[in-house]
Every structure is written in structure tokens, then in C-alpha cells.
Amino acid sequence: MTTNDSKAPVGAPRRRLNWNDPGVRAVVYQVVALALVGWAVWFLVSNTLHNLQVRxxxxxxxxxxxxxxxxxxxxxxxxxxxxxYGRAILVGITNTLRVAALGIILATILGTLIGIGRLSKNWLVAKVCSVYVEVMRNVPLLLQLFFWYALITENMPGPRQAYHPLPGVFxxxxxxxxxxxxGNSMDWILGGLVLAVIATILVAHWGKKRQEATGQIFPLGxxxxxxxxxxxxxxWVFSGASLALDVPQLKGFNFQGGITVSPEFAALLAGLVIYTAAFIAEVVRSGIQAVNSGQWEAAGSLGLSRARVLRLVILPQALRVIIPPMTSQYLNLTKNSSLAVAIxxxxxxxxxxxxxxQTGQAIEGILIIMAAYLTVSLSISIFMNWYNKRIALVER
Incomplete structure (x- = not known):
């Protein structure tokens, strides 16, 4: 008996290219789509460069x-x-980051209070918070910015007739x-504040581990x-105590010295905070309602007050529902800060x-704006996703 060496080895048959195969069609479609996208990008870039060169x-x-x-x-x-121009762009980025950071902090505080207020057993508090949410969410942010800017600039007196509620405040x-x-001590004082923040985070982490091990609550506050x-x-002491109080004084037609909060910054911050807080309030309310009502009853049976139950039991569990949509609101606030140009x-x-x-570099300018917002938005998303994973339940 002779053996036939031309026969294929025993096993699964080799897969041949066949148009009726869904896998083959999927690969072809993806290659064609990628080629079309690459051609479109090449055409747009080359056409733009040609038009710029002609002009x-x-x-x-x-x-x-x-x-x-x-x-x-x-x-x-x-x-x-x-x-x-590079320095000017850096100034614009820092101004954007300042209003975005303060806006996120203040909107989170205000939105959380309003979201909790909507669930209050007090009828008046619940209705006032509900009206706030419905009104602020349905009035465009740009109109709110115009309102706050007009309220500050049109209804406030001039520098000579400025309100003087406290010494040195106008x-x-x-x-x-x-x-x-x-003074020279300001850098040292700011450094001390940064160290205080870092030390507080470390002490809080240690206190949590200590409580898990011993059951004793650490007085973190x-x-x-x-x-x-x-x-x-x-x-301040180590830097030589070189610090002085700079009190604003009226000189001519304006004030000199002190710290200035401009009407534009105040109007933009107020509009962003009040508008975004209405959306954050709904996120917080839905997160609290997502926690099973049995948690309230179980914690209440231990003798805890409603406020302590909310702070110690309900909100930590609600965070797992709150964080993902809260990230979207933070991103919206940051991107909505671009409306600052209107005021x-x-x-x-x-x-x-x-x-x-001034320069006519429109394409480069738009790319700079896109890159700035993209970087800030991705940074916020990365941080919030990290925090969301940190508080998520670990399945076993």
C-alpha cells in the first residue's frame, strides 16, 4: 500500500478567503473605511495648505x-x-483653569446642598429647591451670563460711591x-498650605486604616x-515674618492696591456655578434615591440622626452612582467657560x-484652543475615572 503525501494533515480545514465569510467582509470594510478617512484628511490638509500658499x-x-x-x-x-504670544496664551489658559477650578468646587457644594434639599421632609425647602432646578436648567447659560454681568456693572455704583460694608472692602x-x-513670606505661606493639604490626605488615610483595625474614630476635622x-x-515665621497688609485705596477714578475680583470674572463664575449646580443637584438626588431605603431604616435603628445617616451611610454608597454623571457635569462646566468671551x-x-x-494664524489658533480644552477635559476624566475605580465595589 502506498501513502499519498499530497494529502493535507488531519485536523481543522484551512480557512480560505471567501466573500461570503462575514469575517472577511468585516476586514475589507474596515480597510476601505480607513482608506477613505485617510484620503479625506490628506485632501483637507493639502487643500488648506495650497490655499494658504496662494494667499x-x-x-x-x-x-x-x-x-x-x-x-x-x-x-x-x-x-x-x-x-x-506664547506668554499671552499661557495667561489665557491660567485664567480658564482658575474659573473652571473654582466653578467645579462651588458648583459641587451648591449642587449637593440643593440635591439633598429636594429630598427634604420640609415642604417649603423641597419646593424651593425644585423650582431652582427647573428654572436654572431651562434658562440658557449665555443669557444667565448676560444677566449677572448687567446686574454687576449697571446696578452697582461707581468707585467714588462704592459700597463699604467692611474696612478695606469696596x-x-x-x-x-x-x-x-x-511680602517675601507669601511663597512660604502658600507652601505651608500645600503641605497642610498633603498632610491632611495622609492623616485621613492613616485614620481610616486605624479605624478599620481598632474601631476608634480619628478626629480628622x-x-x-x-x-x-x-x-x-x-x-511665615521661618521666612522672617516679612508680610504686610495691602489695603485698597481710592486714587483718582479707581482703587489702587489690594485684591480685585473683576465684574467679568464674578459674572462668569456666578453663571457657571448657578447653572451647573442645577444639573449636579439632580445627579446627587438620583444617587441618593438609588440607595435602598432599608439602609435608612437600618441606620436609624442604631440611633443615628438623619443627618449622620446621610453623611456616614447613604452618601458613601451613593457616590458609586453619582461619580460617572458628575464627571460629565465637570467637563460641561469647563467647556462652557469658553462663553467668557461674550462678557x-x-x-x-x-x-x-x-x-x-493680529497675526491671521486662524488655523493654528483654533488648534491651540482645541488642544487646551482637550488636555483639560482628558485630565478631569482621568482623575474622575481613577476616583470612580477607587470607590467601586470589588467583586469576589
Whole structure:
């Protein structure tokens, strides 16, 4: 008997390319789709570069090193018109981050209180919170910004007739002026505050582990207050106690010295906080209602007050439902800050718009704005996703 070596080895038959095979069709469709997208991108880029070249419009980001030549109303960092466009863009980014960070903190606090208030057994409190949510969610944010800006600038007196509720505090149509601190010790004091935050986080983590092991509650609140007082004071002492109070004074037609909260910043912050808090309130309310009612009853049977039950039992469980939609609200607040250009606050959009009008680098300017918001949004998403995984239940 002879053996036939041409026969295929025993086993699964080899898969041949066949158009009737769904897997083959799926690969072909994906390759075609990718090719079409690549062609579309190439066509748009090449067509844009050709049109810019025909009109003798320069491209690239070399203009960022040129002198800006325009002033910016307010800035957290030093800036003058003699600085570069790159420095001006940095000022716009810091202004955007400032209003976004403060807005997220204040909107979270206000929204949480209103969300809890909607579930209050007090009829008046629940109805007031419900009316707030329904009204603020259905009035466009841009109109709210115009309202707050007009309220501050049109109904406030001028600097000479400014309200003077407290010593060194003035409220006028130029904004809010409050006393500020100046001197070489400021950096040390800020460093002490940063250390206090880090120390509080570490102590809270240690206190939680200690409570799990011994059952004893660590007085974190009192320790945190002590750290936030002690560490900045130590920084002030070690730096030579070089610190002075800068009180604003009326000179000419405006105030000099102190810290200024501009009408544009105040209106933008108020609009973002009040608008976003209405959405956060609904997120918090739904998260609390997602917790089984038996948790309330079980905790109440232990003699805990309703406030302690909410703080110690309900809210920690509700966070697992609250965090994902809360992330979306934080992203919305950050992106909605771009409406600042409508009331004259110098955020990244306003600064880049001025830059584009001077240089004609429209494409580069839009790319800078897109990159700035993309970076901030992804950073918020990464942090919130990390926190969401940290508090999520671990299945065994």
C-alpha cells in the first residue's frame, strides 16, 4: 500500500478567503473605511495648505515667539504687552483653569446642598429647591451670563460711591476690592498650605486604616484645622515674618492696591456655578434615591440622626452612582467657560481670538484652543475615572 503525501494533515480545514465569510467582509470594510478617512484628511490638509500658499499666508507656530503687543485685563501671572504670544496664551489658559477650578468646587457644594434639599421632609425647602432646578436648567447659560454681568456693572455704583460694608472692602461697578497680603513670606505661606493639604490626605488615610483595625474614630476635622493653621504660620515665621497688609485705596477714578475680583470674572463664575449646580443637584438626588431605603431604616435603628445617616451611610454608597454623571457635569462646566468671551473675560478663547486678528494664524489658533480644552477635559476624566475605580465595589 502506498501513502499519498499530497494529502493535507488531519485536523481543522484551512480557512480560505471567501466573500461570503462575514469575517472577511468585516476586514475589507474596515480597510476601505480607513482608506477613505485617510484620503479625506490628506485632501483637507493639502487643500488648506495650497490655499494658504496662494494667499501668501504663513503657516506654523513660529509666531508664538513674537511680541504680542496687546494688554490683558487680568492675569494670575506677570504679563505685559511686550511679552510674546506664547506668554499671552499661557495667561489665557491660567485664567480658564482658575474659573473652571473654582466653578467645579462651588458648583459641587451648591449642587449637593440643593440635591439633598429636594429630598427634604420640609415642604417649603423641597419646593424651593425644585423650582431652582427647573428654572436654572431651562434658562440658557449665555443669557444667565448676560444677566449677572448687567446686574454687576449697571446696578452697582461707581468707585467714588462704592459700597463699604467692611474696612478695606469696596464693592462697585469696577468689581470687588479686598485687602491682600504682600511680602517675601507669601511663597512660604502658600507652601505651608500645600503641605497642610498633603498632610491632611495622609492623616485621613492613616485614620481610616486605624479605624478599620481598632474601631476608634480619628478626629480628622480638628487635626486638619490645626495643620492648616500651624504650617502656614511656621512658613511665615521661618521666612522672617516679612508680610504686610495691602489695603485698597481710592486714587483718582479707581482703587489702587489690594485684591480685585473683576465684574467679568464674578459674572462668569456666578453663571457657571448657578447653572451647573442645577444639573449636579439632580445627579446627587438620583444617587441618593438609588440607595435602598432599608439602609435608612437600618441606620436609624442604631440611633443615628438623619443627618449622620446621610453623611456616614447613604452618601458613601451613593457616590458609586453619582461619580460617572458628575464627571460629565465637570467637563460641561469647563467647556462652557469658553462663553467668557461674550462678557469680556480674558480666557483662552478671548486671548487666542485677539491673537488671530493680529497675526491671521486662524488655523493654528483654533488648534491651540482645541488642544487646551482637550488636555483639560482628558485630565478631569482621568482623575474622575481613577476616583470612580477607587470607590467601586470589588467583586469576589
Amino acid at each position: 501668501n499666508i504663513s503657516t506654523g507656530f513660529g509666531f508664538l515667539d513674537r511680541e504680542a503687543g496687546f494688554a490683558i485685563g487680568e492675569s494670575l501671572i506677570d504679563y505685559s504687552p511686550a511679552d510674546t 464693592i462697585s461697578n469696577r468689581g470687588l476690592k479686598i485687602p491682600g497680603l504682600e 480638628r487635626v486638619a484645622v490645626g495643620l492648616f493653621i500651624l504650617l502656614p504660620v511656621l512658613g 469680556g473675560y480674558p480666557d483662552i478663547v478671548s486671548v487666542v481670538n485677539t491673537m488671530m486678528n
